[in-house]
Amino acid sequence: MNNSQEKVTYPSITVEQFLTSVSKAELTLLAGEKGLHRKIDRPRVQKLGLIIAGFPEFIHKERVHLVGNTEIAYLNRLTPKEKIKSLKPIFDLEISCLVITKGLPAPQEMIKLAKETDTPLLSSPLRTTFVIQYITEGLQDVLAPFTHKHGVLVDVFGVGVLMKGGSSIGKSETALDLIVRKHRLVSDDIIEIRKKGEILIGKAPDITMGRMELRGLGIINISELFGIVALRDEKIIDLIVNLQPAEQFSEVDRLGIDEKYEEIMGVKIPSINLPVASGRNIANLLEIAASNLLLKRKGKYSAQEFVIKQRDRLKHRK
Amino acid sequence: MVEKDVMITNKLGLHARAAAKLVNLAGKFHSHITISTEQICADAKSILGVLTLAAGKDTMVKIEAEGPDEKESLEAIIDLIENKFGED
Structure with a gap:
């Protein structure tokens, strides 16, 4: 209903927010303070690699760019003029920011370009592998x-x-009832609902x-009434159950052999339509629906097994 | 489906009692009615949903209605908001 x-x-953060929100990467600012308002809206990082060797075709300017041991060692072999020539095209692109890993000293030319172009130049004391991991994880979280x-x-x-x-x-x-x-x-x-990966x-x-509204009682506080175990901060959504008045059902699924799905933000979630009528204990039914999903995940499809069994029986009758 | 944008103009904004009035009014209609700010779209028949909007004074909200009595429901809700929920 009303998927339209x-x-x-789609959130985005400024480089300034990035510095504090991805605390695990232990980032500090070296230069380019005036560019701290620049936006990051993709959770992916790019290691500069061949780009500084004059192969800039595949640079994605909106990503966070990393400079590690290899790049610094390469740059250190160049003359100051060559360094500028290699780095200037990158800084001119208005990339969001550049991170030097392993606490490596930044070449003078890099600091100069960062200041000139107002590109935030950041440093992390950690090794590149960890910096990539922490930044990706952190950004996936805040940019979901x-x-x-x-x-x-x-x-x-x-x-x-x-x-x-x-x-x-x-x-x-x-x-x-379930609580x-x-x-x-x-x-x-x-x-x-936020989408993280798939x-x-x-x-x-x-x-x-922790609040709930019950008709006639108003807004109640679940953790105070039932204790902290009655609440959960967040949960992956595994199953969608559509409750509908029984009289609105033209055709109810009586077998349960067809898997139905519903999409939220492009992610497909198994779904079932449940008729609501007096005499049907919905909490009971939801417990069964949840258990049934657990069974299916173990490869046990009760409805299909039954259908196969019944078909075999029909064959032997002939 | 019918829709209309309306400004919250009462002093306290969409506070608890105002939200309760809105939810009760929406509940009288058969149509599916939503009220949304730029970020959040809430079911107009759900009190917690409407309160989550936290729409203060001078916030623009969009009312959408779909169903057998969509026109009447939209008009009634717009009226309530424009009349400042019967306050100040």
Whole structure:
């Protein structure tokens, strides 16, 4: 329902924010302070490598650029004039920033160019491998695209179940049933979903975290009522369950042999449509749906096995 | 689907009681109604969703409605917001 309304935000950060948000890389600023407002919007890094040897075809200016042992050793063999010639095209591109790893001393020419072009020149005491790892991980985190969805996200047996469905269908009440059974709430009503690689991670917006609305009772505080174990900060979304009034179902899936999916920010998540009617305990059904997903992950497809068994039976009847 | 942009003009913005009025009004209609700021799109029938918008005074919000009574619901909600939720 209403997939057209998916509003995706692609965050970007300034080099100044980058310096503090990727603290594991232990970055410090050497020169080019005036360029700290430059933006980084891709989580990938590029090692300058052959680019400084006069092969700039594959430079991606929006990435974070790294200079390690090899590049510095190469530059140190050049005359000052050659160094400028090799580095100037890179600085002229208005790249976001340049990071020197292993605490290597920056060549004078590099510092000069950084100042002239207002390109932030950063340094890390760590080895290139770690700098690449920490920067990539850190940027993937802060630059992850995100969206908001209406629904309830609950951790059921370690399976992240996103309940969707029109208002007052009973999503929050079902979540409450699940909490009573020692499952954990991630977010009620509105879920902030960010995409990291090919997984979706859901969490509550800061303002509603740990809160739930129940018709007639108003807004309640789950951690105070049920303790901290009833909550979970964030959870990977594994399964989407669409709750719908039973009378709106024209054709309910009676076999469960067809795998259905729904897309959020281009990531496909297994989904099921669950009719809601009196006498159907939705919390029970969600526990089964979550367990069934765990079985499927172990390669056990109950519905398909049954269908095969029944087909064999039919053959032998002949 | 119908939609309209409207400015929040009451002094306190979309605070708890105002949000409750909006959610209750939206709940009277059969259409699917959303209210969104630049970043967040919330179901207008969900109190926590609407509160998450944290839309202060002079924030522009977009109301969208889709369903059998979309026109009436949109008008009613725009009215409520333009009338400052019956406050000040």
